[in-house]
Amino acid sequence: MRKSRWIGTLIFLSTFGLVLGGCGGAGERASGASAAATGFERLLRSDDTKGLCEALAPETRSEVEESEKASCEKAIAALEIPLGGETRRTDVHGRQARVVLESDTLFLSRFADGWKVVAAGCTPRAGQPYQCEIKGG
16 A cells, blocks of 8 residues: 555656646746847847737737837837847746846747747836836836
8 A cells, every 4th residue: 555655646746747847947938038039139130020020029019009100010110129239148037037138128028929028128227117118018
């Protein structure tokens, strides 16, 4: 009886470990967020407005369209989003990430189809929230 209980516990712990392992660790999430930020920077350099709009979180895309009273592609072309340069640091907290670049900071959220940019063109302000060129509502 003790042997079967031990085997049952071992099977439970193994299954539990597999389930947790499938959730992705912080390093994996940080790599994904960093890759999304690098992709966003690449799109900025190439002036791919369609790609930039696809890289935005849904609320951010809506906010860009609303604030400029134009389609996302036209609106984002009119905005002055700075090139950020190389990644310096990526901080991930659950489904949220902050990617600090040489001259920009991006905020991202994890969606079913991957990491999306929630805010870009962000600069820190002492004792206040970041000031961002684009952000969700």
